[in-house]
Amino acid sequence: MPRIQHPNRPFDQILDLVHRHARETTARYAANSGENLPRSRPPAQLRGRLGLLGPCRQLAPQDLLSLAPTLDPKWELVLASGGITMRERKREGRNMSQGGEMNTGFFDAADQGFDPLEAARGPWGQNTIGGQGLTALTARELERYCPFEPAGCRLTIDFVKMTTFDSVHARVDLVRSSTRVALVHLELTQSDDVVIRASGLFVRPREDDRAAGRAWTPGVEFSRPGAASSGAESMSPMLSSADHPSDWSADFSDHRNDARKRLWTPTMLPAVRGEKATPFIRVATLAEATSFVSNWDGKSVPFINVDVTMNLFRMPVSDGLGLESNGQHSADGIAVGSATLYDEFGPLGVSSVTAVANTRRQVRF
Numbered sequence: 001m002p003r004i005q006h007p008n009r010p011f012d013q014i015l016d017l018v019h020r021h022a023r024e025t026t027a028r029y030a031a032n033s034g035e036n037l038p039r040s041r042p043p044a045q046l047r048g049r050l051g052l053l054g055p056c057r058q059l060a061p062q063d064l065l066s067l068a069p070t071l072d073p074k075w076e077l078v079l080a081s082g083g084i085t086m087r088e089r090k091r092e093g094r095n096m097s098q099g100g101e102m103n104t105g106f107f108d109a110a111d112q113g114f115d116p117l118e119a120a121r122g123p124w125g126q127n128t129i130g131g132q133g134l135t136a137l138t139a140r141e142l143e144r145y146c147p148f149e150p151a152g153c154r155l156t157i158d159f160v161k162m163t164t165f166d167s168v169h170a171r172v173d174l175v176r177s178s179t180r181v182a183l184v185h186l187e188l189t190q191s192d193d194v195v196i197r198a199s200g201l202f203v204r205p206r207e208d209d210r211a212a213g214r215a216w217t218p219g220v221e222f223s224r225p226g227a228a229s230s231g232a233e234s235m236s237p238m239l240s241s242a243d244h245p246s247d248w249s250a251d252f253s254d255h256r257n258d259a260r261k262r263l264w265t266p267t268m269l270p271a272v273r274g275e276k277a278t279p280f281i282r283v284a285t286l287a288e289a290t291s292f293v294s295n296w297d298g299k300s301v302p303f304i305n306v307d308v309t310m311n312l313f314r315m316p317v318s319d320g321l322g323l324e325s326n327g328q329h330s331a332d333g334i335a336v337g338s339a340t341l342y343d344e345f346g347p348l349g350v351s352s353v354t355a356v357a358n359t360r361r362q363v364r365f
Contacts, residue, residue, distance in 0.1 A: 105273035106133035142200035294337025303355035
């Protein structure tokens with residue numbers, strides 16, 4: 001969405017919206033870090049990130065809108081549901097890693113679409129684009145159209161048609177934008193044929209309405225790999241199965257059993273080469289592996305997923321991300337599997353897949 005230079009709103013309302021956004025960000029920062037920060041105003045480091053000015057009331061509305069974002073180029077002010085809000089510039093993305101820009105990715109951005117790179121090649125055929133690359137690109141395009149910084153979401157992707165290893169084009173539509181919810185629809189096409197149909201329902205937190213209940217919640221049994229891992233192994237995806245949590249390893253052959261599978265990845269490729277994968281892109285890409293952790297029987301994955309759904313109640317705040325199978329149910333060549341998503345601080349949400357038998361082309365590990 002474009003930056004708003006001349007909003008038709010009273011200055012006091014604009015200022016209130018900016019300060020309210022600051023309070024919401026402070027509350028999220030406190031919840032994630034455990035620090036008891038005041039909610040009336042953000043700490044100095046957050047004020048700097050938000051680009052807030054000191055004597056704001058001495059500025060005209062257009063000055064606030066044009067100057068505030070320039071204090072930190074990561075942020076811009078946009079119009080959302082008739083109000084002004086701040087969001088991070090999607091083109092730059094957020095990066096929780098210490099490294100620079102990624103030198104690889106699933107796609108290269110082209111004039112009229114996206115050209116697949118070698119990392120996008122699928123496991124079901126050399127002339128196909130894999131589910132993780134398609135999911136990463138879908139998440140990238142959906143997130144770019146969200147008018148605010150979401151705290152939760154539901155992502156649903158339908159793999160409508162098998163792809164070829166050719167350029168992909170995106171059609172995106174912001175269906176609804178309100179004070180709490182944004183709904184974005186997307187289609188990925190090849191030669192005008194729809195290969196992916198997806199929707200992202202993004203939810204913004206609300207500081208003045210935090211429901212508390214005592215609904216039953218399952219215990220957390222997931223333990224990520226310890227700090228003992230080092231070198232190349234520490235940067236590779238790792239698996240755990242029968243002897244969790246002491247059997248984490250990067251060698252998938254160590255886990256050829258029918259025990260519950262867990263996956264941990266310290267990093268994730270960006271959707272587009274030269275960009276930095278945002279937390280949403282990274283966790284969405286991992287969610288596509290739900291079919292792997294839920295359908296791998298220790299010998300092969302005899303099912304191919306035709307969709308993936310992810311429900312998050314919060315966004316990741318760490319580089320490392322985990323996926324733990326919640327099990328599989330199947331009959332008549334149809335399987336459903338689900339998993340729980342984690343970052344280094346606990347659960348993020350759940351993911352699920354519907355899959356069909358594909359025994360003639362099953363993937364073996």
